[in-house]
Amino acid sequence: MRDVVISALVLAVGCFAPLMSVPLVGSITATQLRFSDGYVLLALAGLAVWFAYSDKVRLVRWPGWAALGIVTFDFVALFMRVQQAKTDMQANLEGNPFAGIAEAMAQSIQLQWGWVPLFAGAIGLVLVGHGRRLPVR
Secondary structure (H helix, E strand, O other): OHHHHHHHHHHHHHHHOOOEEEOOOEEEOHHHOHHHHHHHHHHHHHHHHHHHHOOOHHHHHHHHHHHHHHHHHHHHHHHHHHHHHHHHHHHHOOOOOOHHHHHHHHHOOEEOOOHHHHHHHHHHHHHHHOOOOOOOO
């Protein structure tokens, strides 16, 4: 039960942590992604805790797998979208006198630390649902 709550809390923290830093926009969190995936992840964390309190710890694996799938999909999609935008911008700004400024802004887009608690919380739920214990004392 304790392991489920810890994993769910870590996942919930990741929903509000910065995932990406974009110039002129600021930090982007999971709750600001397409379809508000952060809120879906929060619901999955809550469902996992509910399963644990209902003595159905084995069912925690399903919200865990769903959360891991969403986080992985978002990570890959966001990474590919950023790379595509950088490539498109270089092609579209050919010959533009301000291309250097725009290129510097595009290069300053960075992934942030929020991915770590998202992946850790989702993996924790999967492991606990499969009968493993977290290495937390």
